[in-house]
Amino acid sequence: MNILRALYELIYPPKCPFCGRVLEKWEDGLCALCGETLPRTGPGDVREVEGCDVCLSPLWYRDGVVEAVRRYKFRGAAGHAGVLGGLMAECLTERWREPADLITWAPLSAKRRKERGDDQAELLARRVGELTGIPAVAVLEKTRQTGVQSRIADEEERRANVAGVYRVLPNADVAGKRIVLVDDIVTSGATLAECAARLRDAGAGPVAALTLARAR
Numbered sequence: 042m043n044i045l046r047a048l049y050e051l052i053y054p055p056k057c058p059f060c061g062r063v064l065e066k067w068e069d070g071l072c073a074l075c076g077e078t079l080p081r082t083g084p085g086d087v088r089e090v091e092g093c094d095v096c097l098s099p100l101w102y103r104d105g106v107v108e109a110v111r112r113y114k115f116r117g118a119a120g121h122a123g124v125l126g127g128l129m130a131e132c133l134t135e136r137w138r139e140p141a142d143l144i145t146w147a148p149l150s151a152k153r154r155k156e157r158g159d160d161q162a163e164l165l166a167r168r169v170g171e172l173t174g175i176p177a178v179a180v181l182e183k184t185r186q187t188g189v190q191s192r193i194a195d196e197e198e199r200r201a202n203v204a205g206v207y208r209v210l211p212n213a214d215v216a217g218k219r220i221v222l223v224d225d226i227v228t229s230g231a232t233l234a235e236c237a238a239r240l241r242d243a244g245a246g247p248v249a250a251l252t253l254a255r256a257r
């Protein structure tokens with residue numbers, strides 16, 4: 042470890058993304074307790090999303106995962122993309138045997154991205170890409186700002202909220218491509234279904250949705 046990194050870690054000690062505890066030297070990425078107790082999904086926990094061949098998530102959206110996602114999205118803990126994306130990459134390799142041509146994400150609108158400084162789904166997708174060797178490519182754009190999906194309780198309304206707001210970028214080539222589509226969480230599946238529909242319209246092959254966590 043070089044000296045700058047050692048200094049940095051002295052001032053900003055790495056914390057567990059799930060419980061916020063400062064990590065011990067021997068703990069890598071997440072604390073030992075969370076490593077043991079995270080609410081992990083099993084391979085048989087199949088979730089269906091319209092237009093997607095599979096929808097995979099390593100974790101259930103409950104307990105410490107809820108706080109971790111909130112911290113990750115809204116409180117600038119983007120450094121956690123490394124650990125969170127790692128869990129997603131592991132889940133993808135274990136449960137989706139198909140080869141994939143590219144990995145992409147459900148993007149924020151340009152306005153929201155500017156406010157947040159980063160697109161958190163993109164950071165996760167890029168991390169999964171790094172770990173799996175699948176190229177991460179921006180393929181979709183969100184053409185207008187919508188109300189936050191997680192604040193809408195009704196499923197019909199969620200669908201209406203995202204209808205027609207995504208489109209495939211004009212220079213993106215997705216025809217015949219096998220695509221991994223990343224988002225942070227899946228609740229009603231409306232966002233992923235909408236993105237998958239646009240990819241299919243553009244001629245995409247199989248689409249595997251991949252999120253960090255899944256709400257029941």
Ligand SMILES: [Zn+2]
Nearest residue numbers: 057060072075
């Ligand atoms: Zn922890």
